[in-house]
Amino acid sequence: GQQVMQIPQYQHVQEGEDFTTYCNSSTTLSNIQWYKQRPGGHPVFLIQLVKSGEVKKQKRLTFQFGEAKKNSSLHITATQTTDVGTYFCAGGSGGYNKLIFGAGTRLAVHP
Amino acid sequence: GAVVSQHPSRVICKSGTSVKIECRSLDFQATTMFWYRQFPKQSLMLMATSNEGSKATYEQGVEKDKFLINHASLTLSTLTVTSAHPEDSSFYICSARDGTSGRSEQFFGPGTRLTVL
Numbered sequence: 703g704q705q706v707m708q709i710p711q712y713q714h715v716q717e718g719e720d721f722t723t724y725c726n727s728s729t730t731l732s733n734i735q736w737y738k739q740r741p742g743g744h745p746v747f748l749i750q751l752v753k754s755g756e757v758k759k760q761k762r763l764t765f766q767f768g769e770a771k772k773n774s775s776l777h778i779t780a781t782q783t784t785d786v787g788t789y790f791c792a793g794g795s796g797g798y799n800k801l802i803f804g805a806g807t808r809l810a811v812h813p
Numbered sequence: 814g815a816v817v818s819q820h821p822s823r824v825i826c827k828s829g830t831s832v833k834i835e836c837r838s839l840d841f842q843a844t845t846m847f848w849y850r851q852f853p854k855q856s857l858m859l860m861a862t863s864n865e866g867s868k869a870t871y872e873q874g875v876e877k878d879k880f881l882i883n884h885a886s887l888t889l890s891t892l893t894v895t896s897a898h899p900e901d902s903s904f905y906i907c908s909a910r911d912g913t914s915g916r917s918e919q920f921f922g923p924g925t926r927l928t929v930l
Contacts, residue, residue, distance in 0.1 A: 703873065735918060744906060744921040745857065790856065799910060799917040800847065803857045 706793045708804030721778040723807035725791035733794040734774045740787040819922030836907030844912025846890040851904045897929040
């Protein structure tokens with residue numbers, strides 16, 4: 703079946719350093735979505751990428767969708783303690799827009 | 814907008830009993846709802862996709878007779894864990910998609926922590 707792999711599993715950085723998480727799908731995706739889950743909370747939608755090679759920015763966050771629509775990345779510039787949480791990519795394909803989630807990358811930011 | 818509630822937030826039950834979890838979209842019509850299971854510090858595992866007025870579509874390996882899903886209205890889906898056992902203890906989380914928006918992002922409920930003794 704379809705698999706979505708995400709690395710790294712865990713990363714801790716000093717406040718102000720950059721952070722990147724990578725996502726790879728075993729199949730071509732119709733879209734990829736990114737979610738953030740704070741400790742003890744539930745996933746919150748960040749963004750959706752649909753087009754091949756698409757790049758979107760949200761303040762310090764940059765999201766990319768690969769040309770083949772099988773990989774994606776999230777880059778955070780100059781991390782802050784408020785960035786702490788687990789970032790999930792989720793690949794969309796098939797009917798009903800179901801999502802297959804990656805394993806998530808847990809980000810810890812040390813002040 | 815786009816708020817999803819889930820009830821109860823936490824439940825402890827004895828082995829062999831059944832537990833019902835409700836998922837409600839509060840301010841939009843959810844034509845599709847999804848049920849996930851999440852183990853500590855792990856990813857969300859999709860259990861089933863629920864469409865209003867039709868049978869749920871279960872993912873491979875998920876027992877439909879054990880995890881009963883009902884999507885009776887455009888704002889409510891329920892998951893019933895039947896004859897629960899300790900291995901069913903987990904964090905169950907639902908999400909909903911706004912069918913009228915044309916967008917595919919999912920809005921998640923706060924989750925239900927199930928502990929089976």
